[in-house]
Amino acid sequence: MTEAFRTVAGRGQARFEISGSEFIGHVAPAHSVDEAEDFIDAISEEYADATHNVPAYRVRAQPLREWASDADEPSGSAGKPALNVLQQEAIENVVAVVTRYYGGTKLGVGGLARAYSRGVKDALDDAGIVEEVPHEQFSVTVEYDDSGSVRGLLESAECEFEAAYEAEVRFEVRAPEASAADLRDRIRSATSGRATLAGDFDN
Structure with missing residues (x-):
C-alpha cells in the first residue's frame, strides 16, 4: 500500500x-x-x-x-x-x-x-x-544527550512528531512510508546506535 x-x-x-x-x-x-x-x-x-x-x-x-x-x-x-x-x-x-x-x-x-x-x-x-501518501508510525527513545540531534533531524525531515521529556526522551514519529526507513537509518547514525526504535516496520 x-x-x-x-x-x-x-x-x-x-x-x-x-x-x-x-x-x-x-x-x-x-x-x-x-x-x-x-x-x-x-x-x-x-x-x-x-x-x-x-x-x-x-x-x-x-x-x-x-x-x-x-x-x-x-x-x-x-x-x-x-x-x-x-x-x-x-x-x-x-x-x-x-x-x-x-x-x-x-x-x-x-x-x-x-x-x-x-x-x-x-x-x-x-x-x-x-x-x-501512506505513512508509518514509530517511536524513538533516547537519553537527553542525544535528544537535541534527534529533534534537529526530525525538524528537518518531512514528518510529524511529538516529544515527551521524562526519564528519557521519547519521540512519536509519523513519516511517509517512502522516506521512513531512511529517516530511521539517519537517527541510528546520528546517535551511534544508541536510539531505541519501536514500531511496525521491517528495518
Whole structure:
C-alpha cells in the first residue's frame, strides 16, 4: 500500500432536518481502528441523548478494515448506506457517525437510507477531501544527550512528531512510508546506535 489514497482533510460536520427528525453528520480522519472507535465513542457520549448514533469507518490496514452498524435503526437502513458513501467516494482512513434525533414521523427504510447517506456526504463536503501518501508510525527513545540531534533531524525531515521529556526522551514519529526507513537509518547514525526504535516496520 504505497500509492496515494483519498482521505478527509480534517473534521467535518453537517446538520439538516427531514420530517421533523434532525440529522447531524460527523466525519474525522482515523489512522487506525482504535482511533476510529475512539471517535465513535466520543460522539456517542457527546450526543448520548440522541435517538441513534450510526457509525461507519474505513481504515487502511492489511487488509482494509471496513465496519458499520445500524445502531438499532431497521436493518440495512443506516450503517450500510453510510459506509456506501465512503466506498463510493473511495475514501480511506476515515470514520463517520450520523446522529439522529427522532422527530415523530417515520421515514421508512428508503427515507432513512437517503438521510444517513446525506449525513455522511454533507459532512465529507464540509471536511474536504485530500490525497495522502501512506505513512508509518514509530517511536524513538533516547537519553537527553542525544535528544537535541534527534529533534534537529526530525525538524528537518518531512514528518510529524511529538516529544515527551521524562526519564528519557521519547519521540512519536509519523513519516511517509517512502522516506521512513531512511529517516530511521539517519537517527541510528546520528546517535551511534544508541536510539531505541519501536514500531511496525521491517528495518
